Amino acid sequence: MIAKLLTKKDIPAAKKLWGYAFETDEPFYSWYFEEVFSPKNAVGIFNKGQLISYLQLNPYTIYLNGASFEASYVVGVITSPEYRNKGLMKILLPKAIEEINKRNHSVSILMPFDTTFYSPYGWELCYRQLKYTVPIDIVGHFASGEKYGNFHKIDINKDFEALNIVYDSFLKNYHGYVKRNRKNWDYILKDLQYYGGYACLLRDQKNNPIGYILYFLKDKKFIAKEIAYTNIKAQKSIFSFIYSHKSQAVAVQWSAPYNDPTQLFLRDTIQPEPTNNLRIYPFMCGRIINFKDAIENSSFSKDINFSFSIRIKDSYAQWNNNTFIIKISNGKASVKKSNTASADMVCDINIFTQLFFGAISIDQAVFLEKVTINNQAILKNFSKSFHFKNNYINEFF
Structure with a gap:
């Protein structure tokens, strides 16, 4: 068996x-393979020249820790099907990690089925979403008849x-989101x-964009795939728009x-x-592919000035499987490998990925016994550098 990038003939x-x-x-099926799928972004396993397993590495730009990644x-x-449950992921996923690192992509995301x-x-859950299912009258009550601005098809x-x-206004207080370009929006729409x-866009009386909604009408449900707004008037106006579908x-x-x-x-x-009905559900996993590059590309508060050593365990990215010394000052960090046997902190790439993405805090990681702290003095500054953040992402391929 051979693991390699696909070509056009595949x-x-x-x-x-x-x-x-x-x-x-x-x-969708034909469009996806004509316009979205790219063999240069697909890693596959071949057996006697036959493609038996593959995955795609779709490129995105993500906002993490004050920087674009x-x-x-x-x-x-x-x-x-005839090759399932034969351990092919032990070949395919390490090959994907290697390929991602070659592309200088220091982080990866993945939507898991499990x-x-x-x-x-090394991929660990870093995002979750809140899913609402409510009677349409409840949405109408929240909207309070607000009809601000005008909607038109996008x-x-x-x-x-x-x-x-x-989109940027809606996410200004969030973290971990995709920085969308024209191609991203084209695919979504x-x-x-x-x-x-x-898809409808909402503009105010001065023609400024203040909201949008992407939605379906199915089985007597109004299903919004994405809602974004710049202020409460825009949100209520969108909800009023939804309520106008009460006959459907x-x-x-x-x-x-x-x-x-x-x-x-919401009235309840x-x-x-x-x-x-409100449900919190898991959404997206993250993984640090290159520890050094990820830390050095991040931005930190300029009032943080400290250094610490950390031992990272990573079985599938040997370039991460080391002890590092991290120095943070003037808003940036430098990372160097260390030959010392001991470290202030020890953890695997999974938990550090969650700390890096801001999915959990260091206090939570310690409580869960996912990290070993050998030097308690680093905790105060570490918690300032890698703290809990409001993560949000809504991309599906």
């Missing part, structure tokens, strides 16, 4: 495997900059269109950042049972 085999494992819905989004992990499946390879050729203005969805839907479903406060202002009942 596209038909890759498409066939995707269709078997996932879907063949048209026009080029990242590989691992999607479409597929194995031909949050523990990829953990042995045209990517005219509205790309407007979408980004709203075409994906929505090919599955029968709709009885319930509304949408996802939001984990700490979204809307739940606190306590007895005999709650009216609204």
Whole structure:
């Protein structure tokens, strides 16, 4: 068996495997392999020249720790049925890590079908979302009849900059999100269109973009794939827009950042049972691919000035499997390997990835016994450097 990047001649085999494992819905199926899929971003395993397993490394730019990171989004992990449960992931995923590192992508994201499946390879859960399912009358009550601004169907050729203005404003207090470009938006809107969805932009009286909604109408449900707004008037106006579909839907479903406060202002009942259904669900895993590059690319508060040593355990990226000395000053960090046997802190790449992404705090990591602290004096400054953050991401491929 050989693990390598795919070439153009492998596209038909890759498409066939995707269709078997996932879907063949048209026009999405053909569009994806004509416009989105790129063999140079796919790592596969071949047996006697036959493609039997592969995954994709779709490139994105992610905002992490005050900086932009080029990242590989691992999607479409597929194995031909006759080769499943034969340990191919022990070949494919390490090869993917090696390839991502070659691309100088110091971090990776991955949407898991099982949050523990990829953990042995270093990907750990770093994102979660809040999912609402509520009667449409509840949305109408929250909107309070607000009708601010005007909606129109989104045209990517005219509205790309407007979408980004709203998106960036909505996420200004969040972390870990994708910095979307024209191609990202084009993929999102075409994906929505090919599955029968709709997209509307909200502008105020001065024609400034203040909100948008991407949605479906299905089985008497109004399903919002993404909602973004710049202020409360825009949010209420979007909810009023949703409520205007009360003759077509009885319930509304949408996802939001984990700490979204809307739940606190929706009319609900306590007895005999709650009216609204809110669920926290796991969404995306992250992985540090290159520890040194990830730390040195980050930005830190300029009032932090300290150094510490850390022992990182990483079975699948030997360049990370070392003791490092990290010095932080003037908002930046330097990372050097150390030959010393002891370290102030010891952990594996999984838990440090969660600390780096801000998914957990160092206090939580210590409580969970996921990290060993040999020098308690580093904790105060470490917690200032790598602290809990409000992560949000909403990309699906």
